[in-house]
Amino acid sequence: MEIQHAKVIVAIVEEGNMIGAAERLGVTQPAISAALGQFEKELRILVFNRSRKGLRLTEHGKTLLPVIRKFLESEKEIISLYHKESTNSGSLRIAGRQGFMEDVFPILFERLKMKHPNISIESAISGSQSEVIEILQSGRADIAFASSPKIKSIIAEVFYPDPIRLAISKNHPLSRKKIISKSDLAGLQFCLPTKNDRLRKPIERFLRQAVKKPNIILETNDYTLMRNIIAGGMCSGFIYAHMLVNPEARNTLKALPIKQLDIWRDLTLLYRRDDLLPHATTAKDFFTKESKIILSKYAK
Secondary structure, three states: OOHHHHHHHHHHHHHOOHHHHHHHHOOOHHHHHHHHHHHHHHHOOOOEEEEOOEEEEOHHHHHHHHHHHHHHHHHHHHHHHHOOOOOOOEEEEEEEEHHHHHHOHHHHHHHHHHHOOOEEEEEEEEEOHHHHHHHHHOOOOOEEEOOOOOOOOEEEEEEEEEEEEEEEEOOOHHHHOOOEOHHHHOOOEEEEOOOOOOOHHHHHHHHHHHOOOOEEEEEOOOHHHHHHHHHOOOOEEEEEHHHHHOHHHHHHEEEEOEOOOOOEEEEEEEEEOOOOOHHHHHHHHHHHHHHHHHHHHHOO
């Protein structure tokens, strides 16, 4: 019996169907069906009875289940024994959304090297939300920074609620304020994300309540470009507070909270269920703790 066969059978039992098992293990439903079929063929038994109501364990399956669970526990014990000395050493592959990887991760990386010098970063890839999730699911990353995909095979740990702020140049007349009201938005020119960005709809809805016809002069999903244009005084815009971790942003922009604007995105650390080695767990806990410290200091 292979480890994957055992995981498939337990996942089917606990999820109640192949679709749920596939989501939990991060594979396709045909892959689940093929693994189950191969296992039953090798043992020449049926583990599940198939019917329109779903899958139910046969008598053979009921006999096998506790043995399979014990087999998986033994695997965990072996891995734990083998890696007991590797809690603070090993290599990691990281993936994350572009903004976070550019603004926050470089500081995390430097702090990781100081605290855990024997944990190295093998690769650090930035990309879109869908790209990051695909990289994590395919096993090309151990840890990812992205929004929760709500997939059973991926565990998501929220470490910071990232609010939206109005970004203006430091020379803008409104920069002397501590908080922006709706009336302050009148007469401003805006740079907004494009309509396929999920931030666009709630921002545009808010603007139309505050300013009947907001003057939108530029649309882009390149937040680095947007930040530079805002810093140059060409327009105002909306950025996530975590972008203020970037020293260039802090030196060139003023980012202010807005009354009655309650929009934020949860910053989330992701990893595959049942697939995190001890040194990766150490790094995960470190990243979560340090990210909170960094963001609490700069992203106010």
